[in-house]
Structures are given as C-alpha cells and as structure tokens.
Amino acid sequence: MIVDCHTHVDWQGYSADDAVRHMDELGVDKAWVQSWESMDAALGPGTYRYLSPENCIKAHNAHPDRLLPFCGVDPRRENAERTLREYVDRGCRGYGEIKVRMMLDNWDLIHMYEVCAELGLPVLVHIDVPLPGTRMWYGGDIDALERAVVRCPKTTFIGHGPGFWREISGTADRSKKIYPDTPVKPGGKIRKLLAEHKNLYADLSANSGLIALRRDLDHARKFLTEFADKLLYGTDIYWSEHLDFLRGLGLENGVLDRILGGNANKLVPEKR
Ligand SMILES: [Zn+2]
Numbered sequence: 001m002i003v004d005c006h007t008h009v010d011w012q013g014y015s016a017d018d019a020v021r022h023m024d025e026l027g028v029d030k031a032w033v034q035s036w037e038s039m040d041a042a043l044g045p046g047t048y049r050y051l052s053p054e055n056c057i058k059a060h061n062a063h064p065d066r067l068l069p070f071c072g073v074d075p076r077r078e079n080a081e082r083t084l085r086e087y088v089d090r091g092c093r094g095y096g097e098i099k100v101r102m103m104l105d106n107w108d109l110i111h112m113y114e115v116c117a118e119l120g121l122p123v124l125v126h127i128d129v130p131l132p133g134t135r136m137w138y139g140g141d142i143d144a145l146e147r148a149v150v151r152c153p154k155t156t157f158i159g160h161g162p163g164f165w166r167e168i169s170g171t172a173d174r175s176k177k178i179y180p181d182t183p184v185k186p187g188g189k190i191r192k193l194l195a196e197h198k199n200l201y202a203d204l205s206a207n208s209g210l211i212a213l214r215r216d217l218d219h220a221r222k223f224l225t226e227f228a229d230k231l232l233y234g235t236d237i238y239w240s241e242h243l244d245f246l247r248g249l250g251l252e253n254g255v256l257d258r259i260l261g262g263n264a265n266k267l268v269p270e271k272r
Contacts, residue, residue, distance in 0.1 A: 001029050001260075001261040002026075002027060002028045002260045003031065003032070003233070003260070003261040003264035003265060003268075004023070004031040004205075004234055005031075005032050005158070005203050005232040005234040006032060006034055006097070006203050006232075006235060007032065007234070007235060007236065008034055008036070009056070009059045009067070010051065011049075012237070012238050016033075016058070016063060016067060017062070019067065019238075020063050020067065022238055026240055030264075031068070032069075032094060032096075032124075032234075032268065033059050033060065033068065033069050034051070034056070034070045034097040034124060035052060035055070035072045035096070035097070036048075036049065036072065037051070037052065037053060037072055037074045038100045038101070039077060040101045040102075043101050044101070044136070045134065045135060053083075053092070056070060056071060057069050057091060060091050068268055069091055069093060069094075070097065070124060071084060071088075071094075071095065072095055072097050072098050072124075073095070074100060075108040075109050076108065080108075084112065084116075084119075085115070088119050088121070093268045094123070094124060094267075094268060095116045095121045095122070095123045096122075096123060096124030097126050097160065098125045100139070102140075103139070104145045104148045105140075105144050105148045110151055113151075113157075114154075116155050117154035117155040122156040122157070122158055122267045122268065123155055123158065124157075124158040124160060124203060125157060125158070125159060125160060125164075126138050126163075126164075127159065127162070127163030127164040128162055128178075129141050129163040129166070131178060132176055137163070138161065139161070141163055142164060142189050142190070143189075145157065145159060145164070145193075145200075146189075146193055146197070149193070149197045149200050150197070152199075153199055154199070156199050156267060157201065158200075158202065158232065158267075159190070159193075160203040160205060160234075160236075161206070162208040164190070165190070165209055165212035166179075166180050166212075167189040167190045168212045168219075168223070169183075169184040169185050170186050170187025170188050172188065172189070181214075183215065183219070184215060184216040184219040190202065194227050194230045200230070201231070201267070202227070202230060202231050203232050203234045204232060204233055204234055205233075205242065206234075206237060209242070210245060213245065214245065217249070220249065221250070224249070224251055224255060224259060225251065225255050228254070228258045229258060231259045231263065232259065232263050232264050232267075233246065233259050233260045233261070233264070246259065
C-alpha cells in the first residue's frame with residue numbers, strides 16, 4: 001500500500017481526476033490532499049496560491065477511497081475551530097498544510113493543535129526561514145515547531161519544507177541556500193527531535209525532502225532506516241522522483257513499506 005502524504009489538487013494544472021490518474025500511473029493507492037489557506041497572503045513573496053479546504057473536501061467526495069482531505073484552516077479566520085469541526089464531519093482527516101506567517105507556537109495555533117488531538121487529526125506544517133535577500137518565511141523555524149510539539153504532546157505533528165529539512169545537518173545555520181546540498185554533518189536538529197518526541201514525524205515531499213536525502217546518500221540510507229517509523233513518503237510535485245529515489249536506495253523491504261505507506265496508514269487509519 002502506497003500513500004502520498006502530500007499532494008494538492010488544482011495545482012500544477014492537475015485537477016482531482018488528473019491527480020487520481022497520476023496516482024494510477026505510479027501505483028499510489030491513496031493521497032492526502034493538502035490545502036493552503038493563509039490570511040496574510042499579501043505579506044508573502046508572491047508564490048501564495050489559495051488552495052481551499054473546501055476544495056479538498058470536494059476532491060474527496062469525487063474520489064472517496066483515493067483522496068483524503070486535509071483542511072488547514074487558518075486560526076485567524078472567523079469561527080476557525082467550528083469550521084474545522086465541520087470539515088471533520090464532512091470527511092477531513094488532517095490539519096494541513098499549515099503554511100502561514102505565524103510562529104508555529106503561536107497561541108491561536110496551539111489551540112487548533114489541541115482541537116486536532118481531540119479529533120485525531122495529524123498536523124502537517126511547512127517551515128521556511130528567511131535567507132539573505134529574501135523576506136520569505138513561514139512558521140518560524142524548527143525551534144518553534146519543537147516548542148509546539150512539547151506543548152501539545154497529544155497532537156501528532158509532521159514537519160515539512162525547506163526550513164525543516166535544512167536541519168538534517170548540523171550546518172543548517174551556516175548555509176545560505178534554500179536547499180543546502182553539501183554532505184550532512186553531525187548535530188542536525190531533525191535527528192534529535194525525531195528521536196526525542198514520539199509525536200513528531202517528517203514528510204519527505206518536495207525538493208526540500210528529496211534534496212535533504214540526495215545530498216548525502218550514505219547518510220540517507222542510515223537516516224531512513226533508523227527513523228523508518230517516523231518518515232512519510234510524499235511528493236507535493238507531480239512527478240515520480242521521490243518514488244524512484246526511495247526504491248533505488250536498496251533499503252530493506254520492511255523499511256520501505258513503512259515509509260511508503262505503513263506510517264501514513266497508522267496516522268490516518270481506514271476508519272475514524
Ligand atoms: Zn504543499
């Protein structure tokens with residue numbers, strides 16, 4: 001069973017029907033469809049594209065067995081909590097992606113995370129840190145994520161994005177690139193956080209997840225094996241790169257199975 005933990009619809013020219021056709025070609029059984037809602041879009045660097053939670057539910061209604069909706073209701077929206085609860089009643093299975101210009105341990109987000117714990121929704125967060133010459137940031141940094149993970153022990157968090165994956169290496173603070181590509185050095189915060197916090201997982205999707213592995217293949221094999229229970233296959237991009245790469249590493253079958261779908265199935269089981 002293969003589950004893509006991070007896709008979007010009406011994204012890169014793919015409708016919900018196109019998404020399912022693409023999954024069929026790749027042999028992917030299910031995908032989590034992430035929304036992107038941010039009340040502060042005007043502050044962003046220009047890449048913001050509103051992907052409504054409502055549309056994720058619509059995709060699910062069209063393909064109930066294949067597309068599982070995540071609804072990342074911005075906590076600053078009017079009636080945010082009530083809206084999320086209504087989405088859950090209509091089939092929503094997770095809270096994401098959370099890609100907003102708020103620190104991830106903002107009190108209003110913390111409240112939503114607590115609601116997610118009650119409702120059994122995993123929370124998928126995107127992090128970007130500002131780099132020289134850019135004003136782009138989302139979520140704060142991995143330390144803000146750790147504070148949220150500690151404050152909400154009953155909530156399951158899934159880390160994602162360039163600001164998260166740069167922390168695979170102890171050199172994260174020194175790299176000025178959005179996608180650092182030098183060999184991984186000891187002391188990376190991701191390793192420490194995944195080991196210490198049982199409610200934290202990581203989403204391998206997008207260039208951020210892929211380059212974090214590709215930058216150091218020896219490290220990647222060890223990392224994927226050591227944290228096989230904490231890592232989730234995802235794409236975020238309509239391509240087969242992640243699947244090809246993971247299958248090409250010569251990982252043990254048990255490891256690969258958990259990363260490709262086993263872990264995702266535990267976080268979002270068949271029936272609520
Ligand atoms: Zn995404």
